[in-house]
Amino acid sequence: MKNEKGNSDKFDSMPFFALIHHISKNRLRYTMKNPNHIDMVHEGRYLMEIHKKKNLSQDDLAGIFGQSKGTIAKALRKLEDNDYVERIIDENNRRKYMLKTTKKGEKLAVLLIEDLNEWERSVGIDELDDNTKNQLKKIARRSEELLKED
Template sequence: MEDESVQGIFDNSPFIAWIHNISKNQMKYLNSKIHDMNLGHEMRYIMAVYDNQGLSQDDLVAIFGQSKASIAKSVRKLEEKGYIERKVNPDNRRKYMLNTTSKANELVPRIRQISKDWEKEVGITEEDAELRKRIRQIAVNGMKLTEDM
């Protein structure tokens, strides 16, 4: 049995299964490096808000394809842990704008470095820039395709 089959990666596996596998293994790696913070996949939400201050919970739903209830629960947890602040949007009082706190702002560079280390370890290089662009475009296309579903 080949090593790759242990992870469920076979030649005839759907492309998306490979992407899912990559994502899951990166999360395992990240969590092993910052296990004391008990963040799990929620660190991705911190990163999204850090890069886009004022993002709404609905934006997170669209970006990550999670349910509104799941995002609301995660945002509440991140707020309780002191990583995210919610403020009422002055243009729409029924929505909240999300911003990172200083605690999150200190954490993000650490997460980014760990992510770079993981990419290096698994063989992602600067030569993969075009592949990154293509996969990002596929992700955007998928979001557009399903945004009204």
Template sequence: MDKYVIQGDTIEKESHQGIIDKSPFIAWIHNISLNQQKYIKSRISKMNLGHDVRYIIFIYDNPDCSQEDLVNMFGQSKGNIAKALRKLEDDGFIKREINPENRRKYMLNTTQKGNNLVPKIRQVSKDWEKEVGITDNDYELKERIKEIAINGMKLIE
């Protein structure tokens, strides 16, 4: 049975998880991201990582990156990133080393434990993509979304 909600002066059909069909595009993108993170977390729950797995993957894919790189990519505060990195370091997934070119910054890298985890996370992510209907044929769509994300980052630089 369809469910309806009042939006201003109109009545609109409600869709899954309370998201209204006429929601802004960005709300749908946010929903996709959150649901993928929930799916991944449910598959690796024994590691108690949650959203922090995305930081491990980013560090793995970008050796010697900085905390600032994570802040820029994920739009999180420096404090939230620092807290997450501290936990990942304490849990043995990443290591921080002083950047010899700028002693006030750290270079981030995954440890062997982090290196071993990334392929598992990637497989869970691929499983999620398959389940939601993302295929290899969606290459152009993925590239366009990346382009939009990069343009958005440039706007706030």
């Protein structure tokens, strides 16, 4: 694809995975410029997911994001220390913690989701058709399955 001046740019020769990485890296950089940000590498993503899905456990979060339980616990500790989430012992399994956003966490999660939606509109992600989105999900699943086969 040619740029505005009709010349090729760095994206023309960039491998697909590098494009995905570039998009992800720029999303994080964009987030860090926003005054509502918290560490979007971990904490912000987790906070938004806890906000969206009720009855989520620490283990569920680890599975969703492909992170270790230790990484999740460390991030949740930060969120808890800043009064964004609560960890509540599951009454059916005393070794399991269920996650809940606090009022402060709800407010921040809504701001972060609005910021994410605005960024997706700005870069055109919201214009992707369902087929493209489903194909990307399929690739993500296959890449995870390859690791499980080892």
